[in-house]
Amino acid sequence: MITSENKIRVRYDEVDKMGYVYHGNYAKYYHISRTELLRKVRISDKELENYNIILPVIEMTIKYLKPVFYDDVITIKTTIKELPTSRMEFFHKVFNQNHEIINVASSTLIFVNSNTRKPMRVPEIILNKLKSYIKTLN
Amino acid sequence: MITSENKIRVRYDEVDKMGYVYHGNYAKYYHISRTELLRKVRISDKELENYNIILPVIEMTIKYLKPVFYDDVITIKTTIKELPTSRMEFFHKVFNQNHEIINVASSTLIFVNSNTRKPMRVPEIILNKLKSYIKTLN
Amino acid sequence: MITSENKIRVRYDEVDKMGYVYHGNYAKYYHISRTELLRKVRISDKELENYNIILPVIEMTIKYLKPVFYDDVITIKTTIKELPTSRMEFFHKVFNQNHEIINVASSTLIFVNSNTRKPMRVPEIILNKLKSYIKTLN
Amino acid sequence: MITSENKIRVRYDEVDKMGYVYHGNYAKYYHISRTELLRKVRISDKELENYNIILPVIEMTIKYLKPVFYDDVITIKTTIKELPTSRMEFFHKVFNQNHEIINVASSTLIFVNSNTRKPMRVPEIILNKLKSYIKTLN
Numbered sequence: 119m120i121t122s123e124n125k126i127r128v129r130y131d132e133v134d135k136m137g138y139v140y141h142g143n144y145a146k147y148y149h150i151s152r153t154e155l156l157r158k159v160r161i162s163d164k165e166l167e168n169y170n171i172i173l174p175v176i177e178m179t180i181k182y183l184k185p186v187f188y189d190d191v192i193t194i195k196t197t198i199k200e201l202p203t204s205r206m207e208f209f210h211k212v213f214n215q216n217h218e219i220i221n222v223a224s225s226t227l228i229f230v231n232s233n234t235r236k237p238m239r240v241p242e243i244i245l246n247k248l249k250s251y252i253k254t255l256n
Numbered sequence: 257m258i259t260s261e262n263k264i265r266v267r268y269d270e271v272d273k274m275g276y277v278y279h280g281n282y283a284k285y286y287h288i289s290r291t292e293l294l295r296k297v298r299i300s301d302k303e304l305e306n307y308n309i310i311l312p313v314i315e316m317t318i319k320y321l322k323p324v325f326y327d328d329v330i331t332i333k334t335t336i337k338e339l340p341t342s343r344m345e346f347f348h349k350v351f352n353q354n355h356e357i358i359n360v361a362s363s364t365l366i367f368v369n370s371n372t373r374k375p376m377r378v379p380e381i382i383l384n385k386l387k388s389y390i391k392t393l394n
Numbered sequence: 395m396i397t398s399e400n401k402i403r404v405r406y407d408e409v410d411k412m413g414y415v416y417h418g419n420y421a422k423y424y425h426i427s428r429t430e431l432l433r434k435v436r437i438s439d440k441e442l443e444n445y446n447i448i449l450p451v452i453e454m455t456i457k458y459l460k461p462v463f464y465d466d467v468i469t470i471k472t473t474i475k476e477l478p479t480s481r482m483e484f485f486h487k488v489f490n491q492n493h494e495i496i497n498v499a500s501s502t503l504i505f506v507n508s509n510t511r512k513p514m515r516v517p518e519i520i521l522n523k524l525k526s527y528i529k530t531l532n
Numbered sequence: 533m534i535t536s537e538n539k540i541r542v543r544y545d546e547v548d549k550m551g552y553v554y555h556g557n558y559a560k561y562y563h564i565s566r567t568e569l570l571r572k573v574r575i576s577d578k579e580l581e582n583y584n585i586i587l588p589v590i591e592m593t594i595k596y597l598k599p600v601f602y603d604d605v606i607t608i609k610t611t612i613k614e615l616p617t618s619r620m621e622f623f624h625k626v627f628n629q630n631h632e633i634i635n636v637a638s639s640t641l642i643f644v645n646s647n648t649r650k651p652m653r654v655p656e657i658i659l660n661k662l663k664s665y666i667k668t669l670n
């Protein structure tokens with residue numbers, strides 16, 4: 119439905135003794151990719167903050183298929199398949215420079231009021247921006 | 257079957273703008289807890305290295321239930337339910353100081369020869385240590 | 395004048411491709427050690443927060459003398475030599491398990507009001523706790 | 533003498549509770565900037581590896597002047613002022629989007645044979661590439 123793609127060069131501090139990107143670091147890459155997808159849809163983190171909306175992650179699944187190495191440039195493809203209601207689900211695929219798939223993951227976020235720290239349904243501002251963006255695709 | 261429990265104090269650099277432990281940091285906590293479980297069973301990382309065995313993570317699932325805050329001391333309970341064959345699966349539960357459950361996760365590792373970088377079945381040395389440990393429990 | 399000592403076991407994610415603790419990670423170790431020194435003196439981060447005091451680092455120098463390896467237990471010795479005025483300076487020495495010195499560092503913090511984000515002189519509450527602690531030493 | 537400039541967008545996981553880039557994270561930014569300077573001079577990490585040369589950091593000094601915030605794009609300007617002999621010294625200046633200076637730092641690296649783990653004088657291959665690059669500047 120909505121897809122975003124971005125590239126990241128693997129940093130030295132992200133690679134472990136085995137010479138692989140440390141498995142825990144992919145969560146950061148997915149996060150960057152979610153942020154870029156939302157930026158594309160014109161939902162900026164700073165704006166969310168002004169509306170007192172925070173988006174904590176409540177679920178994540180990762181399947182690691184191949185390792186990635188220092189200084190490699192990976193491509194992260196992130197997709198939202200459905201409009202969110204009380205949750206927003208993102209699907210991630212990471213590719214290496216040879217277009218091989220590295221890992222597949224999903225991450226689920228909820229909408230929380232930053233003052234009350236209580237979950238809420240998807241804020242209108244987010245829903246409208248997603249819908250507006252989808253219209254531009256047709 | 258085999259359970260290990262360890263405590264970690266949340267570090268300042270592990271907490272994000274929301275004041276919560278950054279969701280990507282739990283992978284490190286699970287890793288520490290796996291290492292401590294293996295240490296208890298007398299499988300040391302350094303020994304594995306001498307046998308040219310590395311244990312990359314190939315799958316991880318996490319459900320985040322509650323946030324944890326800076327300087328909190330969390331308890332991580334890690335369990336192996338079955339003897340490994342070509343994979344070793346760990347189950348993790350994290351608790352805060354009030355004994356509330358914070359998140360539940362699983363992580364699956366495979367056995368790889370560090371020279372060939374090829375997967376292998378569970379090495380005898382690992383299997384024997386797990387079995388020996390289980391015997392001491394009865 | 396005031397000295398604190400604490401131990402940290404090196405985590406897997408903190409070690410780089412060379413097999414050494416990544417040089418950027420020592421800042422986190424010094425931070426933990428400063429927190430433990432302040433805890434000993436009964437200055438808790440959470441209390442500082444209630445007083446709207448934050449302590450950003452404004453200067454850091456590090457000399458790396460020897461590498462440290464995965465799973466090593468290091469000892470960090472942190473010292474305050476003088477009572478703070480507008481700055482608080484900490485001196486750090488890190489040792490490995492063989493009591494060899496690994497690196498020496500200093501870190502300088504200032505006192506900032508978390509609401510105004512303006513620097514201030516050392517808050518009385520901090521100064522008094524430092525003085526009280528010093529008295530107990532004599 | 534040789535200067536390189538690169539931009540980095542601050543990631544969510546790099547920001548602390550105060551809303552500032554965690555002070556320990558700048559070491560990673562300097563590292564990226566050194567790598568980009570060396571890449572410009574056609575010294576690649578991967579090539580160094582083939583020559584069994586590693587470049588550990590042995591000294592770092594940082595003065596933090598202003599905070600940087602989440603999602604800001606910073607510019608890191610890194611300079612080598614002198615050809616290396618047994619050490620290579622880099623000077624770093626970080627600027628925010630308003631061209632204000634954020635921090636100034638220096639980092640010193642040595643040349644180590646990755647097999648023997650012994651320090652060496654600057655390898656010819658590095659020195660020649662630096663000299664060739666400087667020629668192109670005139």
